[in-house]
Amino acid sequence: MSAEARMVTASRTGKNERQTHTSTVRSGAWEGTHGSQHRDADREAVTKLLEINNLKTQFFTSAGVVQAVDGITYDVAPGETVAVVGESGCGKSVSAMSILRLIPDPPGKIVDGSIMFDGKDLLSLSDAEMREIRGRDIGMIFQEPMTSLNPVLTVERQLTETLEEHLDVTREAARARALELLNLVGISEPERRLKQYPHHLSGGMRQRVMIAMALACEPKLIIADEPTTALDVTIQAQILELMKDLTRKLGVAMIIITHNLGVVARYADRVNVMYAGRIIESGSAEQIYHDPKHPYTLALLQSVPRFDHTRGEKLKPVIGQPPDLTKLDDGCSFRPRCAFATEQCAQAKPPLEAVQEGHISACWEKSNVGLEESAA
Amino acid sequence: MNEATSISTTDAPPPPRVEGTDALVRVRDLKMHFPVTEGAFVSRVVAHVKAVDGIDFDIRRGETLGLVGESGCGKTTTGRCILQLENATDGEIWFDGQDLNRLNKVEMRPLRQRIQVIFQDPYSSLNPRMKIGQIIAEPMMVHGIIDEADERDARVRELLDLCGLNPKFADRYPHEMSGGQRQRVGIARALAVNPEFIICDEAVSALDVSIQAQVINLLEDLRDEFDLTYLFISHDLSVVHHLCHRVAVMYLGHIVELAETEELFRNPLHPYTQALLEAVPIPDPTVEKARAHQIIKGEIPSPINPPPGCVFHPRCPMSVDGCSVNMPAFREATPGHWVACTEV
Numbered sequence: 001m002s003a004e005a006r007m008v009t010a011s012r013t014g015k016n017e018r019q020t021h022t023s024t025v026r027s028g029a030w031e032g033t034h035g036s037q038h039r040d041a042d043r044e045a046v047t048k049l050l051e052i053n054n055l056k057t058q059f060f061t062s063a064g065v066v067q068a069v070d071g072i073t074y075d076v077a078p079g080e081t082v083a084v085v086g087e088s089g090c091g092k093s094v095s096a097m098s099i100l101r102l103i104p105d106p107p108g109k110i111v112d113g114s115i116m117f118d119g120k121d122l123l124s125l126s127d128a129e130m131r132e133i134r135g136r137d138i139g140m141i142f143q144e145p146m147t148s149l150n151p152v153l154t155v156e157r158q159l160t161e162t163l164e165e166h167l168d169v170t171r172e173a174a175r176a177r178a179l180e181l182l183n184l185v186g187i188s189e190p191e192r193r194l195k196q197y198p199h200h201l202s203g204g205m206r207q208r209v210m211i212a213m214a215l216a217c218e219p220k221l222i223i224a225d226e227p228t229t230a231l232d233v234t235i236q237a238q239i240l241e242l243m244k245d246l247t248r249k250l251g252v253a254m255i256i257i258t259h260n261l262g263v264v265a266r267y268a269d270r271v272n273v274m275y276a277g278r279i280i281e282s283g284s285a286e287q288i289y290h291d292p293k294h295p296y297t298l299a300l301l302q303s304v305p306r307f308d309h310t311r312g313e314k315l316k317p318v319i320g321q322p323p324d325l326t327k328l329d330d331g332c333s334f335r336p337r338c339a340f341a342t343e344q345c346a347q348a349k350p351p352l353e354a355v356q357e358g359h360i361s362a363c364w365e366k367s368n369v370g371l372e373e374s375a376a
Numbered sequence: 377m378n379e380a381t382s383i384s385t386t387d388a389p390p391p392p393r394v395e396g397t398d399a400l401v402r403v404r405d406l407k408m409h410f411p412v413t414e415g416a417f418v419s420r421v422v423a424h425v426k427a428v429d430g431i432d433f434d435i436r437r438g439e440t441l442g443l444v445g446e447s448g449c450g451k452t453t454t455g456r457c458i459l460q461l462e463n464a465t466d467g468e469i470w471f472d473g474q475d476l477n478r479l480n481k482v483e484m485r486p487l488r489q490r491i492q493v494i495f496q497d498p499y500s501s502l503n504p505r506m507k508i509g510q511i512i513a514e515p516m517m518v519h520g521i522i523d524e525a526d527e528r529d530a531r532v533r534e535l536l537d538l539c540g541l542n543p544k545f546a547d548r549y550p551h552e553m554s555g556g557q558r559q560r561v562g563i564a565r566a567l568a569v570n571p572e573f574i575i576c577d578e579a580v581s582a583l584d585v586s587i588q589a590q591v592i593n594l595l596e597d598l599r600d601e602f603d604l605t606y607l608f609i610s611h612d613l614s615v616v617h618h619l620c621h622r623v624a625v626m627y628l629g630h631i632v633e634l635a636e637t638e639e640l641f642r643n644p645l646h647p648y649t650q651a652l653l654e655a656v657p658i659p660d661p662t663v664e665k666a667r668a669h670q671i672i673k674g675e676i677p678s679p680i681n682p683p684p685g686c687v688f689h690p691r692c693p694m695s696v697d698g699c700s701v702n703m704p705a706f707r708e709a710t711p712g713h714w715v716a717c718t719e720v
Binding site: 237238 | 446447554555556557584585586587588589590592593596611613614615617618619637638641651652653654655656657658659660661662663664669671672673675676
C-alpha cells in the first residue's frame with residue numbers, strides 16, 4: 001500500500017459523517033479455524049468481510065513513540081459479532097479508528113499492516129474512496145451520543161445527510177427512509193422526533209439515533225465503540241437488545257469494543273482480549289469465559305464481582321498497573337503483573353498460538369493457565 | 377436479620393428501619409427540592425426538581441449500606457445532604473444522636489471530622505497544585521488533629537502506606553499518578569481525620585476492572601481494620617452486592633426497596649429492582665444465554681415532573697389503576713425487607 005494511503009487521516013471535512021471502525025481479532029499463527037459458525041468457509045478473502053493483518057498504529061509524541069496498536073491480526077465474517085475487550089489504554093479504540101483510518105496524523109500513524117475489507121485494501125484507498133466506505137459500507141456508533149451528533153442539525157438532517165451523501169436519493173426518499181429508520185430503532189413519535197435537535201433527546205434516545213444513522217445505508221459492518229458505556233443499566237440493556245436484534249435481522253457484522261465483560265458475555269460470538277496494544281487471547285465467548293488460557297484474561301475474570309455468586313469471597317485483583325506504552329521491551333508486556341511469569345517471558349513476546357480449535361493465546365505458559373474451579 | 381423482627385415503636389414517628397439503638401445514621405423523611413428558575417433579571421421559581429422526595433433509612437454502626445439507582449434518582453444528593461453540602465428542604469438526618477439539619481456551622485464542624493467522603497472522579501477531586509502529602513495533611517490541619525509538622529508528615533506516610541501507596545508519593549503531584557493511585561489518595565485523605573462514617577460516592581466507578589478490584593479490597597480491609605461505617609453510593613449492582621451488607625434501591629427520589637443484600641438479590645420484590653437485576657449483564661455467556669432478558673421499556677421520567685402516584689408506574693409491568701393515584705407506603709413486607717409497592 002502506498003505511504004500516503006497509510007497516512008490517511010481523520011482530518012476530512014467534518015460534515016457529520018459518523019465514522020465507523022471495525023475490527024475483530026485473529027492470530028496470524030493460527031489460521032483457518034476461528035469463527036465458530038464460519039470455519040467451514042475456506043479462507044478465501046471473499047468469505048471474510050474484514051481481515052486485519054499485523055496492524056501497527058503508533059503515536060509520535062514528545063514523550064516517545066506510543067505503540068498503541070502493536071501488530072494485531074484478526075478477521076470478521078459476514079454477520080458475525082466480534083468483541084474487542086480490554087482496559088483503558090490497551091489500544092482497542094485505536095485499532096478501531098485505524099480500520100476507519102481516523103487516526104489523527106500527526107501524531108498518529110498506521111506504520112504497518114493491512115486491512116482488507118470486502119476485497120479492498122483500506123490502507124491503499126484514497127481519502128475520497130475511504131470516505132465512500134465510511135458511513136456506507138461501515139457504520140459507526142460511538143460512546144458519547146452527546147458529542148457525536150451535530151448539535152445544530154435536526155435529527156432528520158443528521159440521517160438524510162448520510163443517505164444523500166452515499167446513495168443517489170432525493171430529499172423526499174431520504175426523509176421517508178429516515179422515518180423508517182427511526183421506527184426501526186424504536187423511537188416513538190418518529191415524525192415529531194425528526195424535527196427535533198439532539199439536545200431535545202435523552203441519552204438513550206440519542207444512542208438510538210446513532211444506531212439509525214449507522215444502519216442508514218445498510219452497511220455490511222458496524223463498529224460500535226463503547227456504545228452503552230455512558231448509559232444507565234436499564235437503557236444499556238434496551239440498546240444492546242436493539243443492536244442484537246437489528247444486526248441479526250439485517251445480517252450486519254459488528255465489532256463491539258468495550259471494557260464490560262458482562263456486555264461481551266451477553267452479546268458477542270467471538271472475543272478478542274487486548275492488552276498493551278496486542279491481542280493476547282481470542283476465541284469463542286464460551287472458550288474465553290470458561291477456559292481462559294491467558295493469565296490476563298483469567299485475572300480479569302476473577303477480578304469482576306458477580307452478583308450471581310455467593311458473597312463473602314475476596315476479589316482477586318490484578319496486581320500492579322498496565323505498562324507505559326512508550327517503554328515496551330522485547331518480553332511479554334503482562335509479565336510484571338503475571339503470576340505465571342518465567343525467565344522465558346522476559347526474553348521474547350509469546351506468539352498467538354492455538355490451544356484448541358478456534359481458541360488462541362499469546363502466553364508461553366498457556367498450558368498451565370486455567371480456572372481452578374469451574375464457574376458456579 | 378433477626379433483630380429486625382422485633383418492631384419497636386420508639387419515639388420517632390416514622391417506623392425505624394433498623395431496630396435498636398445501634399443506628400449511627402438515621403435519615404427520616406428527607407426531602408431535597410431544587411428550585412428551577414426562569415427569567416434573566418427577575419428570576420422566579422417555576423418548578424422544583426424533586427431530587428430526593430421523602431426517604432427513610434438507617435445505617436448501623438459498622439455496616440455498609442448500598443444506595444443504588446440510575447442517573448438522577450437522587451442517590452448522590454442524599455449523600456450530599458448527609459454531608460451538609462446541601463441544605464435539605466425537609467426531614468431529619470440523625471448522626472449519633474444529633475440532627476445535622478438543625479446544627480449551625482460551628483456545631484457541625486466537629487462532626488465533619490467524623491463524616492468523610494470519597495468522590496467518584498479521582499481527577500477532579502484532588503487539587504492539581506498541591507502535592508499528595510499536602511492534600512492528605514490538609515484535613516488534619518483544618519481539624520487541628522496533629523499540630524507538629526514532622527508528626528503530620530509521618531502520619532501522611534503511614535496513611536499512604538496503609539492505602540497501598542509508596543510513602544514517597546507524598547512529594548508527587550496528582551498528575552503524576554494513575555486513576556487507581558489517585559483514588560487511593562482520596563481514600564487516604566478521608567482516613568486522615570480518623571472518621572467513623574465514610575460516604576463513598578461512586579468511589580470505584582471510574583476505574584478499570586482490574587484496578588477497581590484492588591480499591592474494593594482496600595475499602596473492605598479498611599472497614600475491618602477501623603470499624604468504619606460506609607454509605608456506598610453506586611450504580612453498579614455487582615459491586616454493591618459484593619461490598620454491602622444491606623442495599624437500598626432508589627428511583628426518582630424515592631427508596632423503593634431496602635433489604636439485606638442476599639435477600640434483595642435473591643428475592644427482589646419491587647418490579648424496579650427486578651428490572652434492574654435483569655438488565656445487568658453477567659460476565660458468563662452460558663448464564664446469559666439462559667436468562668430471559670425481560671427488558672424494561674421506557675425511560676426514566678424527569679424529576680421536575682415526576683409521574684403522579686407511584687413514580688415507577690409508567691414503566692411498571694405490574695401496575696394497576698391505583699398505582700397512578702398514590703405513592704405506595706414504604707412497608708416491611710417480610711422482616712427487614714422493606715418495599716414501596718402495593719402489588720407484592
